[in-house]
Amino acid sequence: MGADPVARKMGFRTIKQEVLNRIRNGIWPPDTLLPSEAELADEFSTTRTTVNRALRELAEEGYLDRRRKAGTRVQRTPIRHARLAIPQAEDEVAASGQPYRYALIRREARPAPDWLAAKLSLSAAQQSVIHVRAMHYAGSTPFQFEDRWIVENSVPQAASEGFDRISPGSWLIREVPFSNAEVSFSxxxxxxxxxSFLEVDVGDPLFLVERITWLEGNPVTFVRLFHGKGYKMKTVY
Amino acid sequence: MGADPVARKMGFRTIKQEVLNRIRNGIWPPDTLLPSEAELADEFSTTRTTVNRALRELAEEGYLDRRRKAGTRVQRTPIRHARLAIPQAEDEVAASGQPYRYALIRREARPAPDWLAAKLSLSAAQQSVIHVRAMHYAGSTPFQFEDRWIVENSVPQAASEGFDRISPGSWLIREVPFSNAEVSFSxxxxxxxxxSFLEVDVGDPLFLVERITWLEGNPVTFVRLFHGKGYKMKTVY
DNA sequence: CAGTGGTCTAGACCACATG
DNA sequence: ATGTGGTCTAGACCACTGT
Known part of the structure; x- marks a missing residue:
């Protein structure tokens, strides 16, 4: 055997695959220090740039751990990450092929309750918030109950928006498209x-998504999304 | 104004930021066709390679849509993705600083029930499965109830493993580290x-993670992980 | 067919962390 | 101090796809 007699096209994809194979076959067990990029480039008869891309992506995917000077090591336990989309109710319903409907329940401006001020670390100037509750339907079936708080100081335009035709989620994505968020599922x-809104019994288990959103360090909104019975969030990895 | 008088270091990060700014400021509204890589490279006084990396990553992050010949467009609705780690109970408990404990409830080999055979599309040779139920504790607090089915034909080594000292999850990650999975949360x-095992009342809401795992197209395992009261799965994006 | 992104080469300089 | 990854340059060929 030895070297491959007919060297195949050595793209970065081929290299990724080959590195994965070596890890999988135990040639490079966990914690092993891989050869340097330069050495691998030489072995695969390619350039360091190409090797770099292969290893960088594998590191991103959780298989390798790379550090300057220390070199590249095989992760002890490959940390797999599921990539899951956080869609708007509207898009999610539309994707299921059912007609989407939005209905405002109540919108009120008011001072932030203490728990919210604490949760979002609101400053004195951010104490005025807008509380919106609304329903999202898939056809005639309740899909999601939305309970949202918007920090007026961070999104002043919200003061003049009634949210009776557009959901706060869709509106915010248009007004504040680039934000950081912390999400939790429970x-x-x-x-x-x-x-009563989701048409389930009191005490029934609901899938809850909570999200806090910031724009350049300023808290923008906190939302609780309660999903109807049978809801599952799925992904592949 | 016009061109920047003191052109700053034009790394791919700077370009990413600048492109994001232009989208954010409405200079490039959704659906806009961006200049070609060559043109942008010229504008930023850099090479196409650098521009390519910036745009490629922005596309990966959901902001842009790129197609050969068609060019690069701003996504209508930026599709954000949360990256969430799917850790072993053991790692998750350890990360919380509490002592981890595993306890096997029951392990039995038996023919696959019909619903499982259907769910995993089991062939005739894959009808023999191992059913394992176990508990994971954080200190003295119940953390997770595990209900797992392992396809014996796909992982023959499982036949001689009692799972009384090691959890099926940890064992599988060692034996079958490279697999595809479909996960759902509900x-x-x-x-x-x-x-009784999780020490909650009957009917109490539980966070449930279900996962089907394949190895090169063959079903390996199906698991249901029931989490104790108050469990939240968190992530940032 | 022609234009765009996808990828590779060959070489260089630099930042950083480890010894 | 030195080796490793991180990144950039300048140029090239190719693959795909819309016109």
């Missing part, structure tokens, strides 16, 4: 109000 | 058995 029990 | 109600 299970919770339906309270009386939510159960 | 909320469910605790049944009598699970509620």
């Amino acid at each position: 299970a919770t029990a339906a309270d009386m109000e939510i159960s | 909320a469910t109600a605790a049944d009598m058995e699970i509620s």
